Amino acid sequence: MMRFPTKFLTLVIGISLGILLIIVPSFAQSKLTENSPLTINGIGDVRVGMTLKQAEKAAGTKLIVTDEPNRYCFYVKPQGLPEGIGFMMADYKIARIDIFSNSRMATLSGAKIGDTEDRIKSIYPGQIQVTPHKYDRNGHYLTFVPKDQQYRQYRLVFETDGKKVTRFRSGKLPEVEFVEGCA
Secondary structure (H helix, E strand, O other), X not given: OOOXXXXXXXXXXXXXXXXXXXXXXXXXXXXXOOOOOEEOOEEOOXXXXXXXXXXXXXXXOOXXXXXXXXXXXXXXXXXXXXXXXXXXXXXXXXXEEEEOOOOOOEEOOOOEOOOEHHHHHHHOOOOEEEEEOOOOOOOEEXXXXXXXXXXXXXXXXXXXXXXXXXXXXXXXXXXHHOOOOOO
8 A cells, every 4th residue: 555645645635625615616606797698587597586695696796786775676787797787676686687788698598689579579489569668659568478387477578669679678577567667
């Protein structure tokens, strides 16, 4: 049987533990990025219903309050990247996720800002309700209504100028359908 000197063995164990402490946290903590897909009930590892602290942990970044918080409704956004995204907090829990201006962010099915109304309808065949936009007389709200009963309280809403998607959001009812956000 071969014996290793105690100092050598201690050094190997120490280096191994050091490497694990560097590698494991990077796998354990995900980071919200422009490649994080928006789903009907979340984005990346952030889910509707999470508290601010839970969402920060899931996003791997601090979420900054962007307006005057009140108990019922306020917005937070990631510190740094990705830009053009906001989380509506209702009763101190995430109620919806808005993609305001980031044309690189997409839904799990690939829908994004700049897509045509026809493309949205083709991505979600038979599941889009079209209603007139409240402020843009040519625009529409294209609302994805899930067939799965498990997700019946969620929606995905695309706002258009009548031709192309200008912004979109996902979340739970009724907040996901609030036209003016927290206003």
